[in-house]
Amino acid sequence: MKIRVKVKTILLGMLIIGILYFWGIPQATLGIANYLYTRNNDKAQLYYEKYANTRKSVSSRLIFAESLVNYYSRFVIYSQGWGGRNGVSQEEMEKAEEVLHLNLRENPSKSELKDYISSYRMLMDMAIAEGSPDKLKELIGWGEKSNITEIKEISSIYTAFLHTINRDFSKAEIIIEDLERAGSNDPRLQIMRGELALFQGNIEEATRLYDEFSKRNWKEQEDTYFGSRSYLDRKFWLEQANEHIGEDGFIEGRILFEGKPMAFVEIYLQYADGGFRVGGDGYIAITDENGHFKSIGLKKGLYDIGVGTMESILVDKVFSRTEPGYVEVGEGITTVDFKFRNTIKVLSPQPGTYLDSDELIVQWEEVPGAAYYTVEPVVFTDPINKSGGYFRRAIESVEGEIRFTSDSARFKVSELLYASGGLTREGNDWILGPGAVLGMFLPGVEYPITVNAYTKDNGLITSSLPMRTYYDSLPSVIMPGELSEGQRLVTGMDYPEAIQHYEDILIEDPEDVEAITSLAKLYGLGWKRGEKNLDRAFDLSDSIMESDLRSDILNTILQEMTSEEIIQNEKIVLEVIESLDNLKNDDSKYIEFKFHRAKKDWKAARAALEKLESYVPDTLVFLDLYFEDYDKAIERLKDKRFYPSRLQGSIFTDAVAALKENPPSSSDLSVFREFVERLIDEGSYENRGVLYTSTTGRLRDKNLKTIIDEIYNQRHWNQ
Amino acid sequence: MNKVDKLGQEIKNIFEEDSEGIALSNETINNIIKNSKPSRMVKFRELMNKEIEIPLAPAIAGLAALLVISILPKGVFKDHNIQVIDIGGSQIIIRDDREVADK
Numbered sequence: 153m154k155i156r157v158k159v160k161t162i163l164l165g166m167l168i169i170g171i172l173y174f175w176g177i178p179q180a181t182l183g184i185a186n187y188l189y190t191r192n193n194d195k196a197q198l199y200y201e202k203y204a205n206t207r208k209s210v211s212s213r214l215i216f217a218e219s220l221v222n223y224y225s226r227f228v229i230y231s232q233g234w235g236g237r238n239g240v241s242q243e244e245m246e247k248a249e250e251v252l253h254l255n256l257r258e259n260p261s262k263s264e265l266k267d268y269i270s271s272y273r274m275l276m277d278m279a280i281a282e283g284s285p286d287k288l289k290e291l292i293g294w295g296e297k298s299n300i301t302e303i304k305e306i307s308s309i310y311t312a313f314l315h316t317i318n319r320d321f322s323k324a325e326i327i328i329e330d331l332e333r334a335g336s337n338d339p340r341l342q343i344m345r346g347e348l349a350l351f352q353g354n355i356e357e358a359t360r361l362y363d364e365f366s367k368r369n370w371k372e373q374e375d376t377y378f379g380s381r382s383y384l385d386r387k388f389w390l391e392q393a394n395e396h397i398g399e400d401g402f403i404e405g406r407i408l409f410e411g412k413p414m415a416f417v418e419i420y421l422q423y424a425d426g427g428f429r430v431g432g433d434g435y436i437a438i439t440d441e442n443g444h445f446k447s448i449g450l451k452k453g454l455y456d457i458g459v460g461t462m463e464s465i466l467v468d469k470v471f472s473r474t475e476p477g478y479v480e481v482g483e484g485i486t487t488v489d490f491k492f493r494n495t496i497k498v499l500s501p502q503p504g505t506y507l508d509s510d511e512l513i514v515q516w517e518e519v520p521g522a523a524y525y526t527v528e529p530v531v532f533t534d535p536i537n538k539s540g541g542y543f544r545r546a547i548e549s550v551e552g553e554i555r556f557t558s559d560s561a562r563f564k565v566s567e568l569l570y571a572s573g574g575l576t577r578e579g580n581d582w583i584l585g586p587g588a589v590l591g592m593f594l595p596g597v598e599y600p601i602t603v604n605a606y607t608k609d610n611g612l613i614t615s616s617l618p619m620r621t622y623y624d625s626l627p628s629v630i631m632p633g634e635l636s637e638g639q640r641l642v643t644g645m646d647y648p649e650a651i652q653h654y655e656d657i658l659i660e661d662p663e664d665v666e667a668i669t670s671l672a673k674l675y676g677l678g679w680k681r682g683e684k685n686l687d688r689a690f691d692l693s694d695s696i697m698e699s700d701l702r703s704d705i706l707n708t709i710l711q712e713m714t715s716e717e718i719i720q721n722e723k724i725v726l727e728v729i730e731s732l733d734n735l736k737n738d739d740s741k742y743i744e745f746k747f748h749r750a751k752k753d754w755k756a757a758r759a760a761l762e763k764l765e766s767y768v769p770d771t772l773v774f775l776d777l778y779f780e781d782y783d784k785a786i787e788r789l790k791d792k793r794f795y796p797s798r799l800q801g802s803i804f805t806d807a808v809a810a811l812k813e814n815p816p817s818s819s820d821l822s823v824f825r826e827f828v829e830r831l832i833d834e835g836s837y838e839n840r841g842v843l844y845t846s847t848t849g850r851l852r853d854k855n856l857k858t859i860i861d862e863i864y865n866q867r868h869w870n871q
Numbered sequence: 872m873n874k875v876d877k878l879g880q881e882i883k884n885i886f887e888e889d890s891e892g893i894a895l896s897n898e899t900i901n902n903i904i905k906n907s908k909p910s911r912m913v914k915f916r917e918l919m920n921k922e923i924e925i926p927l928a929p930a931i932a933g934l935a936a937l938l939v940i941s942i943l944p945k946g947v948f949k950d951h952n953i954q955v956i957d958i959g960g961s962q963i964i965i966r967d968d969r970e971v972a973d974k
Contacts, residue, residue: 153927160919169937177941184942195947202944234960463962530958538965542958600958617958623965 178206182215189219210255210264214271217248221274224281224376226418226460227619231477231796234458234619242464249278256294269302276310280379281462285415285441288314305331309340313378316347317416318440324348339365339372343383351437353449355390355397362387379416379462382435389435396421396434398451401481403436406443407459409469409492413443418460421450424478424798434458450481454801459490466619470495474611477796493614496525496603498627500560504598506630507565514601514627515560522605522613524555527563529629530600530617531573533587536643538623543574543587544602548700565631568592570669570701572708575677582681588708589642589650589673595633600626609792610766638670647679668692669705676709686717690724703731703740710743715750715833738764745771749832754778757832768794770866771832777859778828780821782812798866807858816853823850827860840869 185199204216227236279287295307315324576585641650676689748757776785
């Protein structure tokens with residue numbers, strides 16, 4: 153179909169299209185971008201970029217940069233946990249920086265001046281968030297030379313910030329006073345005043361200033377200042393920080409990445425209570441341009457010290473955990489250093505390596521100072537979709553080692569195929585997670601391989617798995633073959649069908665390894681509550697010819713057995729313990745403790761826990777106290793293998809030491825022993841409140857009462 | 872005013888009477904048209920009023936394509952599916968494509 157149109161009509165149409173193209177399309181692009189942005193759609197960024205590229209104006213570039221770096225969140229790392237919201241990537245930071253620098257090259261018109269100034273300010277905020285004092289100084293220098301008054305003022309404010317974090321307080325104050333005298337009402341000046349008061353120990357004044365800041369309009373409160381959005385939280389933190397802040401002591405230290413200082417990293421504090429909070433409250437210091445920090449005055453106590461930095465900085469960095477987690481603050485200065493390291497370079501396997509033989513060779517570059525290495529595949533609960541939970545476990549080499557002192561290790565894949573995976577339960581019926589039944593490796597599935605380097609005290613020096621990275625850059629292996637029918641049924645958690653399927657296979661072939669191992673685990677663990685068949689599980693285990701595989705499966709089954717089941721199957725459990733004796737894994741050694749605990753043989757239970765190599769459990773300390781071996785208890789609390797706990801604090805250790813000087817009466821000791829027995833017995837956790845009140849009500853010894861109070865706090869029995 | 876109008880009417884009548892008997896051949900008419908020079912304005916008007924035939928479907932398709940190309944950013948149909956998984960506190964980003972250069 154054709155239409156007849158006059159030339160003048162066509163020209164009019166083209167004019168309309170032209171206007172639409174140069175004005176309407178960018179506006180429509182911006183509209184779409186804003187719409188997608190409000191709906192948290194990732195594609196919004198593409199439209200903002202298109203808008204910036206078509207408009208090529210200061211305003212459009214600023215909008216694009218703000219869409220890229222829209223949240224200055226801090227990833228918080230405490231000894232007991234770490235986390236944060238999924239923030240801005242390194243690539244987004246770089247792109248935003250690039251477009252904002254284009255803005256600074258412009259000669260802004262009057263209408264563009266506001267966005268031009270904002271671009272400059274944003275670049276400085278990003279430099280701080282990125283931890284780059286060099287970039288910040290360069291920008292400050294650029295601003296000083298500008299002939300725009302507002303730019304000069306901002307340059308001065310950020311100079312004051314730099315002086316403040318470098319603890320050159322008088323220089324910062326002079327700048328702030330000058331700006332205030334000139335009539336500036338920038339909220340940053342108020343923040344600087346608050347920070348100066350805080351770092352100089354005037355908590356009352358800092359609280360007052362942050363309270364004033366919190367009365368500003370919401371837009372000002374919500375804005376980003378000095379690369380952070382946590383200044384509003386200062387008020388709430390300082391108001392409730394009386395229990396922490398005092399004049400007893402200070403924490404001082406450095407934060408380094410491969411020996412180089414990390415600037416502008418925030419330092420946080422929280423009670424050593426086992427958990428951790430994200431969000432950046434508990435702020436006590438910030439690193440200067442040399443990576444050094446000194447906290448505000450703190451009261452005596454045991455604390456967990458955390459660091460907060462932009463996630464983009466953490467890409468391909470490992471947080472080195474060579475020191476014990478909690479920090480005891482006393483009088484004077486306590487030094488705490490934090491180290492980030494490069495990842496271990498794994499030479500083999502490369503990402504996505506298809507395994508075509510029974511041998512897996514893992515090779516890595518040596519790490520200076522490493523006492524030993526471990527190799528740990530990452531196994532997901534749902535390995536096919538890489539979702540659900542995950543677990544990592546050091547795997548045994550062909551030589552039966554799990555700690556390697558050289559730079560390579562060899563593994564036999566067929567041995568790992570049916571070895572136990574991660575044990576998880578779901579729902580009220582305690583439905584077994586497939587990982588517990590499926591082997592460590594499944595055919596056709598990809599498994600990331602991590603290598604960790606440790607000190608002789610089991611402190612993590614570095615790892616091939618950084619704090620943040622891309623999956624496709626991780627070394628990984630893809631197992632050959634396809635999932636069997638049984639594996640498919642287990643993966644889909646169709647357990648009754650899987651059991652029937654494997655039983656049918658065993659009728660045809662009684663030596664089928666996959667059927668025997670899978671059934672042994674399904675019966676031994678019980679695919680749901682009440683579905684255990686230990687006799688059948690042990691019968692099946694007997695028919696496994698390969699001894700390590702048999703031990704591994706029995707080990708898994710025994711770990712899930714209750715004290716009652718252990719007593720009922722005493723003979724076989726003892727046999728298993730004897731057969732497990734050669735295993736290096738601490739999990740298998742813990743089974744021996746479980747056996748003696750079930751038998752209520754506390755002396756033997758204590759001896760079993762002493763055999764653990766990689767960690768010292770608090771149960772062992774409780775058993776030391778049970779046997780009045782107070783020196784040993786204190787020695788174990790100081791052991792670097794003791795998992796960070798408030799029990800390492802002076803309240804608990806002083807009470808233990810005092811018991812040595814003033815031993816408890818026999819009646820108190822008897823009450824305490826009863827407490828310990830119930831504490832370490834399974835199930836006591838459900839009656840924790842009753843256990844606490846019934847014990848403390850009968851005790852007279854104040855040191856034993858303190859010990860029980862501390863256990864109460866450590867285990868959060870008040871919650 | 873009336874005098875002028877009367878004179879004008881008279882002249883017009885005289886011309887009409889004189890030209891009543893004149894008849895121009897087609898050839899002459901064509902020659903006159905051919906040799907007379909139209910003004911630029913006339914030419915422009917003629918051009919503006921010239922009608923051309925446009926195939927409707929391709930025109931609409933072209934226009935729509937222009938609009939789509941102008942509005943849609945590059946890579947908008949690419950699935951930038953990014954999944955972040957947590958492995959022991961490490962954030963692992965699973966991406967479908969590798970547009971971003973490795974560090």
